[in-house]
Amino acid sequence: MRTVFGIDVSKHTINLAIVVNKVKVDERKLTLDRPGLDNLLRLLKAFNHPEVVFEATGIYSRTLQHFLDCNRFEYTMLNPLTAKKQLDNLRPYKTDRSDALNLAQTSFIIHRSLSYKQNPVYEQLHDLSRFYQEVSRDVVNHKNRLHRALQLTFPQLESLFSNTNNELYWAIVQRFSCPSEVLKFSYTELSSIILNSTNKVISANRATYIAKKLLALAEEAYPVINHDSYVYEQIQYLDNRIVEEVHEKDKITTEMQQEAQNLPEYNLLLTIPGFGVKTVTSLIGELGDIRRFHSSNALNAYIGIDL
Structure with a gap:
């Protein structure tokens, strides 16, 4: 006796069809939570060596996949395109209920290999890689917004370094996004501030060079907003976010390694x-x-x- 559980996974529910020797014996809708999965477990245990087939639906099907792995059931998880091609001729009226039944019935026609179970x-x-990509996109987005904001206050600041993707640059932006703030100090005072602005070790000569260049750039700047504009608050916010996100990227890389x-x-x-x-x-x-x-x-x- 061959039993196939066809399952169509939605956001909060699953549609289940049980087919035994090509004959439908049960159809029901279960919630995709602990009570619903407990009911599914009782149904699976009621049959000898049940086969389970379902279509991958991104994060929603991961709950079902994890449940089957934890309870040591074999299953076939179909690629959505593969499932579509296999079922297109069988479902002129597509519903979640018919999909579950068709998945089960076609298992008696089409040979489907069991899904490979990876090491967790x-x-x-995979989750860390996607998280890294999301944070990277956030960094790019915030850098673009910071660039636009600096055009209103101190655009010359972006030419202070050949590479602005470093902690020293972010520290200087945090302190001196307003040119008039730079002009309050002498280059020796600025050198001291720069030396103590980050944990990155730089030489006194390097700090002096940066301080002199920063003063020259501040003298050239012509802000188009007042010193009390909200844009300065925006720059502080964006700068902090970028620093946090860059550190988060480094942390994720270490965890992945x-x-x-x-x-x-x-x-x-x-x-x-x-x-x-x-x-x-x-x-x-x-x-x-x-x-x-x-x-x-x-x-x-x-x-x-x-x-």
């Missing part, structure tokens, strides 16, 4: 010219366990590259 560390790396460094592919990928820790850990986070792909074509299909 790959899921952890700690998670990935014991994986067999980590050191191998590091041998590729141009691949550093960030690239390797992000690559592993996005691809997961590469051993689950039976060929390079399968990997390309997963990524979405049309060679």
Whole structure:
């Protein structure tokens, strides 16, 4: 006797169809929470070696996947495009209920391999990689907003360094986004402030050079807003956010390295010219366990590259 559980996953619920030897024996809707999953567990245990098939729906299907992993049930999680192609001829009237039933019924027609179960560390790396990307986008967004704000106050400040992506620059922006604040000090006083502005070690000569250049730039500046404008508050806010986000990116990179460094592919990928820790850990986070792909074509299909 062969039993297939077809499940269609939504945001808060799942539609379930149970088919035994091609005959539907039950259909029901369950909540995607502990009470609903407890009911699903009782149903699964009522049959011998039930097969479970469902379509991946991003973060929503992860709850079901985690539940099945924790209770050691085998399952087939279908790529949405694959599921669409398989079911298109069977569902002229598409509903979540019919999808669940069709998933179960087609399992008696189509051979579906069981999904590969990865080491949980790959899921952890995947989440960290996505978090890193989100923070990186936030940094870019806040830098663009800061650039626009500085155009109203002290645009020359952006030419103080050839590379503005460093803590010393952010510290100077925090203190001297208004040119008149710079002109209150002599270059020796500015040098002292710069030396003590960050934990980064710089020489006295370097600090003096920066101080003199900062004074020259402040004398050239022509702010288009008053000294009490809210724009200065905005600059303070954006500067603080950027510093926090850059530190968060470094923290995530360290955590990813700690998670990935014991994986067999980590050191191998590091041998590729141009691949550093960030690239390797992000690559592993996005691809997961590469051993689950039976060929390079399968990997390309997963990524979405049309060679």
